[in-house]
Amino acid sequence: MNLGALPVWVLASSLLPAVLIFLLPERTRTARTTLNLSAATLKIVLVGVMTWRVAQGQLTEVRFEMFPGADFVLRADAMACLFAGLSAVLWLFTTIYAIGYLEGAPNRSRFFGFFSMCVASTMGISLAGNLITFLVFYELLTLSTYPLVVHRGSAKALAAGRVYLTYTIAGGAALLLGVALLYGVAGDIEFQEAGSLRAVSESSWPMLRVIFALLIGGLGVKAALVPLHGWLPRAMVAPAPVSALLHAVAVVKAGAFGIVRVVYDVYGIEFAQRLALLLPLTIAASATIIWGSLRALWQDDLKRRLAYSTISQVSYIALGVSLFGPVGTVGALVHLLHQGIMKVTLFYCAGNYAETLGVHKISELDGAGKRMPLTSAAFTIAAFGMIGVPPLAGFVSKWYLGVGALEAGMPWVLVVLVLSSVLNAAYFLPIVIRLWFREQTAQWPEERTYGRWETSAWLLIPTVSTAFFTIAAGVLASFPFSPLQWAILIARRAYLS
């Protein structure tokens, strides 16, 4: 195998299955499952090799000219490995989960086809080596997730899909405008550690600020920055594995990852600080964190509460990005991974309750811990992780964000962190208490039994695995290649130059 073309292989490992799955007839369940799982496993191996090579300092790049003056660039750098690694691991688990979740449901061929497309776009986003390539995959992501959001085809789903499209296409347009303007100012912008805009003459700095606002605004739609978050709670009508993917890896995270790329690899964190672009971002992220947490308090629908929680938690990433200093950077990058692991667990659990017990509302969850102990244990671990209780993954993020805020000379961010943690506790702990310490009061709305385990093993294995990662990422935070160590590696490279 030609390792030089590794980024292409990584991309192809989900693009090809997507095409093949579309071609497979609906009823060939075994073939589709085999294809899905082997592709997902292969991708983990490929990303693993890629990460290993990047750690050794070998950057691989594939480039060809799309049109004169603009290249199509796929590049495996440390940042790309961060996001690609997250996507690859969670894709495997979510595929397993989706197979169990959609057991016997119609249109599975279409679903898994777009599912793979969606992951392929995410891979493209992580590997994109310049803004234009990024934009291509970013738009592809919008198009491939829409069919997943409206998968059930109900009126509510279609309405949510419409809102989703409106928001994301408008965001995409802002992003496109920003990229085009930036092209005019500085030409084809490659992603590069510590950024590449420093050389731009001072006369175009005001223009750069406008462009920054456009780019962040466009990315902020997917990253669900308040007030651009309206689509996310509505998109909850999608099936649980889609929500899990949307919230943990694909859409929301793509927006956040875009913000990371723009700040670190386009503008460069030090140049962004000089342009005074970081403070507005801090304020926007802080407002989002508080607003999302507050709204989450009032939701009785489990998935809606989780959705508002995502709005709040994803902004931790933007918050960390905006804190000038390597520690804040570590906090942002590590949370990109940690939030993904924890939130995917929570959505798996929500799906398990819905599929097994027919429970969608928090008020119906009383006593579910007895009926579904493993799922509820996973939920408890992830919820405590989200609150930031040590030694779980969320604590590591929160700790680095907190120290980062102090290093950046912005102690008021600590108030945001504390307030948000208290609010997290206020909306997660009551659920945990209901699960374990309340007696079941009514029949489960729609109970199904699955033989030996509390629910289908397809649903249970991913849930328990990601919950385990939530613990491991916290307790073994200093393990080589742990999220924390990788984030530290990237931060070191972003500030050294």
Added chain:
Amino acid sequence: MNTILLVSAVMVPLLAAFGGLFAFARPHVARLLPFLPLPALLAAIVVPEATRVSSSWLLFSGNWSLDTTRATLLTAMSLVWCIGGWHALTSAETRDRLPSLVLPWTAALAGNMWAAVAHDIGGFYSGFAVMSFAAYALIVHRDTAGARTAGRVYLVFTVLGEMAILCGLLIASHDGAGDSLEGVAAAISTGQDPELISALLLTGFGVKCALLGVHFWLPAVYTNAPSPVRVVLGGAMINAGVLGWLATLPIGSSVATPLALPLVIAGLVAALGAALLGVMKTRAATVLAYSSISQMGLISVLLGVALSAFGARTELLAAITVFAAHHGITKGALFVSIDAIESQSRHWPLFVLPALALTGAPLTSGALSKLMMKHAVYDVGWSWLSPWLSVAAIGTTVLMARALWCAVHHHTITHTGTYAVDDTTSSSRGPSRHPMLAITSTLLVAAAVLWLPRDATGSIGASGSDALALLWPIVAGVGVSALLWQRDVGLREARSNNHVAMATARDTDTAATVTQDVPPSLSAAMRYARLASGAVAHAASAVLETSRAIALGAVAHVESFADPERSEAWLRRHASFSFALLLLLLLVALIVR
């Protein structure tokens, strides 16, 4: 070998907790509960200070070892956990539903042991948090309305406390502590915001060890938790908070902190005020809860002194450590014995020795710790505290007498308010298996004096003048108790039968009502105070409450028991509010500094 012992102190309970995840393993793990703390006990006794365990893979590198302070506290904590585990196996309240107790019990134990050995911020804080949150499940084990209310109050205080600790550690880490817990004290001494970090850590850990103002959860929790849980909460976990203080605050540093005097005063108010309030309670566990607040007040006093004393680190540290260890074991034994007495009142002699130890009678661990305390206080020039400590000892004696009285008359007293416990469990108890356990725990208290380090004073109150100084408060306390008993303060009516039915009917919904009702006579004043500021509200309502309790006690009216309860519930609610406000104020101080 030492390394393995140190690691197994934490890993054995942790493995047990892992086993507790699986329903089939739970009954087997349950039988091991008294033995799980044994590796920790052994480690505390034999592992030398030089033994260090660290792993570069763990969060913040994990750095485990035991110095004298930690070894002393760990000995006491693991003994209490053993007694508690044994108690859980035999107590009528828990033995039938033991499997559901296994996971939180082992998790809290593992957390406690983890915090006891970890010298890195990540490890210590992790253990502390695991212990705190697992304790919630222990507290609500009885699943009564009162237990739920208590659990909720506990959670609110715990979450806020965790936040205070997090902020304190974050700022300290930024000020140069890095990831080492010992570095925090240095960062406080040399960094740019010593008062802020100290205040955050004082209140944060203070939640666990009942610092005045953040103690409001404690009486409700001790009253409503099952007896074995009281043992480990009041005997072991409380000392994790003390350890948090000792490990992070700059004791005996060269920089005096302006927080020292307020801390001493808060400690004295708690030591005396809790005795006054506790005497009004009708349930032995509640009385002991107030006794804990009072004893922890003494620790606050010592800590306050320690924070202002230049260079007297060793002596004060030893005094606090010995006091905390003594209090932990003694309080554990007291909780065991009142449970024995409540099931059969003829077991009352079991109460006497731990009670005497707590009051500081000669030849007990209490005498040792009291004398160490007095010497330490004298040596650093705070001798004016000495008479107050004697007054506190009188209070302790009265509290002990009251607790014994309540335990003996357990079946004839009517309880109201949040402290009313669903009595179906205790009245339908099977034959008691407590005496052996209670005897053992009492013997432990007697033995405690033998192993507590005694280099600081070399005396355990055997000399004549010391014995006199220790004895007179006890005699005075017994006298006061006799006086109160003769006047039968407020109990005559409470014992009359027609109130029993009423109170039982109320049991189910009192918890809900007491948290909402504001006593009308106080509401105007208290609302005003609340508007003024959260901190002022604390002080004002504590004064109001105290004077009111004294007045009501004199009147000896049956309602006197309902009303302080209500005002307390009000306090609990608003105290958490003002705690949050305080936290916010501290952070604002950080921003504007």
